[in-house]
Amino acid sequence: xxxxxxxxxxxxxxxxxxxxxxxxxxxxxxxxxxxxxxxxxxxxxxxxxxxxxxxxxxxxxxxxxxxxxxxxxxxxxxxxxxxxxxxxxxxxxxxxxxxxxxxxxxxxxxxxxxxxxxxxxxxxxxxxxxxxxxxxxxxxxxxxxxxxxxxxxxxxxxxxxxxxxxxxxxxxxxxxxxxxxxxxxxxxxxxxxxxxxxxxxxxxxxxxxxxxxxxxxxxxxxxxxxxxxxxxxxxxxxxxxxxxxxxxxxxxxxxxxxxxxxxxxxxxxxxxxxxxxxxxxxxxxxxxxxxxxxxxxxxxxxxxxxx
Amino acid sequence: xxxxxxxxxxxxxxxxxxxxxxxxxxxxxxxxxxxxxxxxxxxxxxxxxxxxxxxxxxxxxxxxxxxxxxxxxxxxxxxxxxxxxxxxxxxxxxxxxxxxxxxxxxxxxxxxxxxxxxxxxxxxxxxxxxxxxxxxxxxxxxxxxxxxxxxxxxxxxxxxxxxxxxxxxxxxxxxxxxxxxxxxxxxxxxxxxxxxxxxxxxxxxxxxxxxxxxxxxxxxxxxxxxxxxxxxxxxxxxxxxxxxxxxxxxxxxxxxxxxxxxxxxxxxxxxxxxxxxxxxxxxxxxxxxxxxxxxxxxxxxxxxxxxxxxxxxxxxxxxxxxxxxxxxxxxxxxxxxxxxxxxxxxxxxxxxxxxxxxxxxxxxxxxxxxxxxxxxxxxxxxxxxxxxxxxxxxxxxxxxx
Numbered sequence: 112x113x114x115x116x117x118x119x120x121x122x123x124x125x126x127x128x129x130x131x132x133x134x135x136x137x138x139x140x141x142x143x144x145x146x147x148x149x150x151x152x153x154x155x156x157x158x159x160x161x162x163x164x165x166x167x168x169x170x171x172x173x174x175x176x177x178x179x180x181x182x183x184x185x186x187x188x189x190x191x192x193x194x195x196x197x198x199x200x201x202x203x204x205x206x207x208x209x210x211x212x213x214x215x216x217x218x219x220x221x222x223x224x225x226x227x228x229x230x231x232x233x234x235x236x237x238x239x240x241x242x243x244x245x246x247x248x249x250x251x252x253x254x255x256x257x258x259x260x261x262x263x264x265x266x267x268x269x270x271x272x273x274x275x276x277x278x279x280x281x282x283x284x285x286x287x288x289x290x291x292x293x294x295x296x297x298x299x300x301x302x303x304x305x306x307x308x309x310x311x312x313x314x315x316x317x318x319x320x321x322x323x324x325x326x327x328x329x330x331x332x333x334x335x336x337x338x339x340x341x342x343x344x345x346x347x348x349x350x351x352x353x354x355x356x357x358x359x360x361x362x363x364x365x366x367x368x369x370x371x372x373x374x375x376x377x378x379x380x381x382x383x384x385x386x387x388x389x390x391x392x393x394x395x396x397x398x399x400x401x402x403x404x405x406x407x408x409x410x411x412x413x414x415x416x417x418x
Numbered sequence: 419x420x421x422x423x424x425x426x427x428x429x430x431x432x433x434x435x436x437x438x439x440x441x442x443x444x445x446x447x448x449x450x451x452x453x454x455x456x457x458x459x460x461x462x463x464x465x466x467x468x469x470x471x472x473x474x475x476x477x478x479x480x481x482x483x484x485x486x487x488x489x490x491x492x493x494x495x496x497x498x499x500x501x502x503x504x505x506x507x508x509x510x511x512x513x514x515x516x517x518x519x520x521x522x523x524x525x526x527x528x529x530x531x532x533x534x535x536x537x538x539x540x541x542x543x544x545x546x547x548x549x550x551x552x553x554x555x556x557x558x559x560x561x562x563x564x565x566x567x568x569x570x571x572x573x574x575x576x577x578x579x580x581x582x583x584x585x586x587x588x589x590x591x592x593x594x595x596x597x598x599x600x601x602x603x604x605x606x607x608x609x610x611x612x613x614x615x616x617x618x619x620x621x622x623x624x625x626x627x628x629x630x631x632x633x634x635x636x637x638x639x640x641x642x643x644x645x646x647x648x649x650x651x652x653x654x655x656x657x658x659x660x661x662x663x664x665x666x667x668x669x670x671x672x673x674x675x676x677x678x679x680x681x682x683x684x685x686x687x688x689x690x691x692x693x694x695x696x697x698x699x700x701x702x703x704x705x706x707x708x709x710x711x712x713x714x715x716x717x718x719x720x721x722x723x724x725x726x727x728x729x730x731x732x733x734x735x736x737x738x739x740x741x742x743x744x745x746x747x748x749x750x751x752x753x754x755x756x757x758x759x760x761x762x763x764x765x766x767x768x769x770x771x772x773x774x775x776x777x778x779x780x781x782x783x784x785x786x787x788x789x790x791x792x793x794x795x796x797x798x799x800x801x802x803x804x805x806x807x808x809x810x811x812x813x814x815x816x817x818x819x
Contacts, residue, residue: 113765114749116819203419
């Protein structure tokens with residue numbers, strides 16, 4: 112397996128007041144060797160030596176679609192940190208933690224790391240951690256679209272303010288309707304075992320069937336029993352992106368190809384290149400805006416049949 | 419400074435933490451992992467450290483040199499035998515050569531024999547390779563030869579130690595033109611400020627090709643040597659980078675599966691005055707035609723040259739073919755003096771990438787003002803051991819890639 116020395120970028124997202132900064136501050140108590148990038152307008156300070164501010168300035172990608180943006184500020188911050196680390200001006204860090212603002216869609220962070228090839232020499236997308244207020248579901252309704260995109264993007268969800276929540280069932284149901292396989296971890300005062308968050312894979316370890324819910328968001332997984340042609344997989348993903356890219360809120364998973372397993376990761380029109388991975392359940396998870404499982408599977412089977 | 423490497427422990431070796439370029443692991447009969455380390459200079463000869471728990475290394479024995487005008491610098495362990503190189507500071511001094519020890523009881527190394535290479539034109543042995551328990555391949559002077567230039571005294575020598583009590587010299591090779599007895603003209607020397615000699619440094623021989631020595635020859639480049647007839651080694655090919663570079667080729671490490679040679683220079687001037695000192699990847703699929711294809715990316719020289727002491731390439735983890743050693747053809751680890759220990763992904767040899775490094779803080783009582791990491795050995799648990807030339811001793815590291 113090709114060694115990978117890239118530094119993971121952990122994204123901590125969540126709605127306004129959900130407890131992101133509390134969580135980040137708690138994480139930093141266990142994991143000091145982290146570089147933190149926070150929104151400069153954050154109202155709670157992050158208490159750490161290596162803190163960078165960001166403006167969350169989004170820049171449209173040159174592919175022309177309206178839904179895809181990269182975070183220009185994040186590119187600059189990460190590139191600058193890599194350069195300073197290389198010159199020995201900062202001690203080093205094992206990971207980057209990006210805390211987004213409450214109203215930010217985490218998608219552009221992922222798109223930044225997938226699309227900037229210079230950046231991906233030094234960094235890779237780590238887990239997206241979404242903090243969800245377990246005690247106040249009403250708060251999310253102020254901007255439901257953003258809250259849902261944050262949950263849909265999550266590799267792991269932290270249920271914050273667990274001390275004040277009487278019953279986790281409703282909030283877990285809300286989360287699983289959008290992102291059925293995601294692990295939900297209750298936290299009191301931001302206290303969570305750091306490893307559980309940081310080791311969460313940006314792929315999937317679970318497959319599931321489409322969940323029924325009332326929004327347009329669809330979540331489903333596609334299994335791969337046999338190795339597939341890598342070129343066919345690439346054509347399939349490219350076609351899917353061409354036809355419905357803006358509605359692919361998150362695609363992730365592991366697919367067996369001729370030479371082994373590859374990791375698939377994408378947000379809307381922007382996909383990381385297929386990277387070799389040692390292990391993982393052979394399945395792709397789709398979280399989409401209105402794209403149905405049968406449509407995706409029909410496309411796959413049609414292309415496979417013709418190949 | 420670090421990337422994907424974590425310090426597990428540092429041991430300053432009882433205050434004698436100035437270490438040379440001999441690091442070899444013994445899997446002791448009682449199950450311990452013992453790391454044997456050669457010192458850079460007097461008064462200490464070698465130190466054995468129990469690194470079974472790399473978070474808590476323990477010194478188990480530390481020995482003295484015979485006098486202060488010598489150094490051990492290099493050693494190798496094969497089973498319960500250890501060979502230790504002895505180099506003297508002035509021609510003619512003794513002991514110059516190597517000593518064999520029985521280390522079955524690591525606490526009590528027992529001298530078995532001494533191979534004498536002293537003479538009026540000899541500084542003895544600078545480096546040796548001893549992995550099969552039967553043969554020592556070394557960079558050592560031969561008293562029978564008189565170099566035209568005193569800097570060229572150490573040649574490639576083969577010594578049979580199948581009977582450890584009676585080492586027998588069986589072969590030698592030197593660059594034609596460097597000895598008084600040669601017909602060939604003397605080689606053109608590098609400018610005086612970089613002239614380090616046309617002499618052997620590392621002499622690597624692997625079980626995959628027991629008939630080849632991968633020889634680094636300081637200012638003479640690196641050579642592939644046919645040793646199928648040990649009495650008459652023959653040069654198959656030679657690759658040089660100097661001039662225009664500034665000499666001191668140190669190690670030629672073969673990756674047989676990839677058809678590569680990994681060649682390191684050694685930086686020998688403070689403040690990077692001899693920059694660039696690099697690690698080169700050589701296409702060696704055809705051993706007669708060696709082609710340089712890339713170098714390992716170094717940190718920016720302007721950020722390191724004035725940190726103190728040397729900055730640039732030096733030793734590599736050499737995939738030593740002995741039990742307990744880690745072997746990889748995808749990752750190269752090397753030491754770069756104040757640039758620390760660094761690991762590179764060479765799975766695409768045309769585009770090597772840095773994937774990990776560790777630069778320790780300046781050791782206490784450092785004379786140079788910065789760490790000077792000198793050598794590296796990785797064991798089969800993936801633990802990276804590196805030593806400081808100036809006083810920092812031993813660092814045990816975990817690499818996460």
